[in-house]
Amino acid sequence: MxxxxxxxxxxxxxxxxxxxxxxxxxxxxxxxxxxxxxxxxxxxxxxxxxxxxxxxxxxxxxxGLNLAGWSAVAERAGFHVDPASRAWRNDWVIEHRIAPVASLTSLDGDPIDWPDTRQLLVARR
Incomplete structure (x- = not known):
């Protein structure tokens, strides 16, 4: 590889x-x-x-899912999603591992911001 x-x-x-x-x-x-x-x-x-x-x-x-999507799955399974749940972007990973070899654009070629790269989902029953 x-x-x-x-x-x-x-x-x-x-x-x-x-x-x-x-x-x-x-x-x-x-x-x-x-x-x-x-x-x-x-x-x-x-x-x-x-x-x-x-x-x-x-x-x-x-x-495959963002934080809202994972939260919906947890809620459908009977969990309460804690407000401490959050998503964030690891800018170090973007700057050092991803951006040097790739960029994101819309189908029209307009630049797209890098999305969140991490999620913390806290759910309770």
Whole structure:
């Protein structure tokens, strides 16, 4: 894995993620750009550097839901979501691991801010 470019890792991740996590991972190629859902992009970008445990990383989907989505799942399961729950962005990860090799844009090419990269959900019964 260490010898692959970020782009080559993306294609390997798409293959492995579909097979191992058994979730849809749709993308398109427009020139030199990849077009995909923000959640899918972040699933790849937050794990692209984990070559030593690549197979394990490709078994789990982390970015499919935001904090509001996870909170709704917890509430449907009978939990009360504590106000201490929150999401945040780890700017160090963005600055040092992700932004040097990727950028996010809308379909029109307008820049998109980096989303939250971490969530803490506190739920009680």
């Amino acid at each position: 260490s010898g692959l470019s970020t782009r080559a890792r993306f294609f390997q991740f798409a293959h492995d993620f579909r097979r191992n996590a058994k979730v849809p991972f749709e993308y398109g190629v427009r020139g030199d750009r990849l077009v995909l859902r923000l959640a899918d992009a972040m699933d790849f970008l937050t794990r692209k550097d984990y070559g030593d445990n690549w197979v394990s990383e490709a078994h789990e989907q982390f970015c």
